[in-house]
Amino acid sequence: MNxxxxxxxQHMKGNTTDTSTRLDKDALEALLATSRxxxxxxxxxxxxxxxxxxxxxxxALAADGAPEGxxxxxxxxxxxxxxxxxAWVSPLDTGLYMxxxxxxxxxxxxxxxxxxAAGVAAACAVEKTCGMRAGxxxxxxxxxxxxxxxGILCEMQNPPAVVLGIGINLRLHPNEMPEEIxxxxxxxxxxxxxxxxxxxxxxxxxxxxxxxYAQLMxxxxxxxxxxxxxxxxxxxxxxxxxxxxxxxxxxxxxxAENGALVIETDEGERIVLHAGEVTIRNEDGTYA
Ligand code: BTN
Numbered sequence: 001m002n003x004x005x006x007x008x009x010q011h012m013k014g015n016t017t018d019t020s021t022r023l024d025k026d027a028l029e030a031l032l033a034t035s036r037x038x039x040x041x042x043x044x045x046x047x048x049x050x051x052x053x054x055x056x057x058x059x060a061l062a063a064d065g066a067p068e069g070x071x072x073x074x075x076x077x078x079x080x081x082x083x084x085x086x087a088w089v090s091p092l093d094t095g096l097y098m099x100x101x102x103x104x105x106x107x108x109x110x111x112x113x114x115x116x117a118a119g120v121a122a123a124c125a126v127e128k129t130c131g132m133r134a135g136x137x138x139x140x141x142x143x144x145x146x147x148x149x150x151g152i153l154c155e156m157q158n159p160p161a162v163v164l165g166i167g168i169n170l171r172l173h174p175n176e177m178p179e180e181i182x183x184x185x186x187x188x189x190x191x192x193x194x195x196x197x198x199x200x201x202x203x204x205x206x207x208x209x210x211x212x213y214a215q216l217m218x219x220x221x222x223x224x225x226x227x228x229x230x231x232x233x234x235x236x237x238x239x240x241x242x243x244x245x246x247x248x249x250x251x252x253x254x255x256a257e258n259g260a261l262v263i264e265t266d267e268g269e270r271i272v273l274h275a276g277e278v279t280i281r282n283e284d285g286t287y288a
Contacts, residue, residue, distance in 0.1 A: 005025075005047065006024060006025055020195060020198065021093045021171070021198055022075065023074070023075045023093070023096075024047065025046075027199040028045075028073070028199045028202050028203055031200060031202075032206055032207075033207050034206050034207055034210045035210070037071065037206045037207075037209055037210040038069060038070075038071045038206050040066070040068070040069045043061075043066050044070075045071040046072045046073070047072075047073045048073070048074040048075065048076075049076065050074065050075070050076045050077075050078060050092075051072075051074040051076075051077055052078050053077050053079050054073060054074050054080075054099040055072075055153060055163050056079070056081070057072045057099070058163040059163050061101060062101050062157040062163060066101050067101070067103070068101060068102055068161075069101065070100075070101040071098060071099070071101075071206065072098070072101075073096075073098040074090070075092055075097075076093070076097075077097050078090075080167065081153060081165070082153060083140075083153055084277070088153075089172065089176065089177060091176050093171075093198070094170060094172040094173070095167055095168055095169050095170050095171075095172055096166070096167065096168040096198065096201055096202055096205065097165075097167055098165070098166050098202060098205060100163070100164045100165075100206075101162075101163060102114065102162045102163075102213065103162075104162055104216075104217065110258060111156075111162065112258055112259040112260070112274070113224065113258065114154055114162055114164060114213070114216065115139060115140045115152055115164075116139075116140075116225070116228050116255075116259040117212040117215070117216045117224050118140065118152045118164050118166060118209065118212075119139075119141075119231070120212045120224060120227045120228050120231065121166075121209045121212045121213075122134070122142045122152065122166055122168060122208070123142055123231040124227075125204040125205040126149075126150070126168065128208075129196065129200055129201045129204045130192055130194070130196055130201070131192065132188065132192050134150070134231065135231055135232065135233030136232055136233060136234070137278070137280065138255075139276075139277070144191055146184075146233075146280070147185055147186035148169075148181075148184060148185045148186070149168060149169050149186050149187060149191070150166065150167060150168040151167050152166055153167075164209070168205075169185065169186065169187040170188050170189060171187055171190070171196070172185070172187045173187075184288060225255055225257070228259075232255070234261070235252050235255065237251070238250070238252075238281035239251070239252050239280050239281065239287075240278060240279045241261070241263055241273050241277075242276050242278070243273060243275060248265060248271060248273070249266055250263040250264050251263065251264045252278070253270075256272055258274075260274045261273045261278070
């Protein structure tokens with residue numbers, strides 16, 4: 001494997017650095033306004049030019065004892081992972097690919113809330129940095145006008161660690177997307193027509209992850225749930241919910257205390273969806 005970690009200095013061009021699209025460890029760390037995330041004293045953050053998957057790398061570090069707060073990020077992933085065994089397309093300098101090592105003191109039943117909190121963090125970071133309002137599609141898609149611009153993948157490691165992986169499309173061109181997602185995915189720069197500084201966006205994401213995760217850990221769950229609801233692109237909408245071979249059609253009516261989605265079926269029955277995914281009904285009656 002041709003893995004290459006960057007430390008910033010190698011990217012100097014004359015007196016300037018092209019930090020706008022290129023993720024760079026020194027630039028990111030200089031911009032960090034966090035007190036815990038990215039601030040582990042006994043362990044360094046990793047920013048790779050190329051890595052298979054930042055989540056895979058962070059899981060390996062967690063197994064080696066890396067403490068909470070360590071960040072693994074990359075300019076490019078060769079085997080980026082999405083939910084449900086899917087791939088996450090991760091070409092060079094087109095997106096944010098970041099993983100956070102967390103060691104939450106939460107009951108197993110509350111762990112799904114980390115994904116909910118991460119969605120809030122991603123949506124806030126996009127809003128503050130890019131000046132656009134993103135939505136959250138249950139369980140963890142960051143969306144804009146029905147198209148996906150980001151996703152979250154939480155993976156577990158023993159002894160208890162959670163690797164929180166966040167991917168955000170900054171400037172992924174439709175030609176770089178697999179055909180099957182081309183109609184359903186978008187990129188921030190395509191939406192706003194404004195350049196995004198990758199390091200500024202990465203630092204903002206770190207700060208928002210720290211903020212929302214701290215609320216979760218201080219038992220301020222209601223605040224996290226309410227923020228998710230404020231960004232929700234799912235609640236109040238007619239949906240198809242898929243879990244395994246089961247499909248449920250109905251209206252998404254609430255987010256439960258543990259982050260599950262409460263659905264009122266067309267038959268008037270209330271069901272609670274803990275996992276799976278949903279498609280949302282468009283005005284023309286199609287689902288996306
Ligand atoms: C999804 O399917 O929506 C989740 C996508 C998660 C992608 C991110 S990119 C950084 C981290 N490393 C990975 O391999 N996956 C996550």
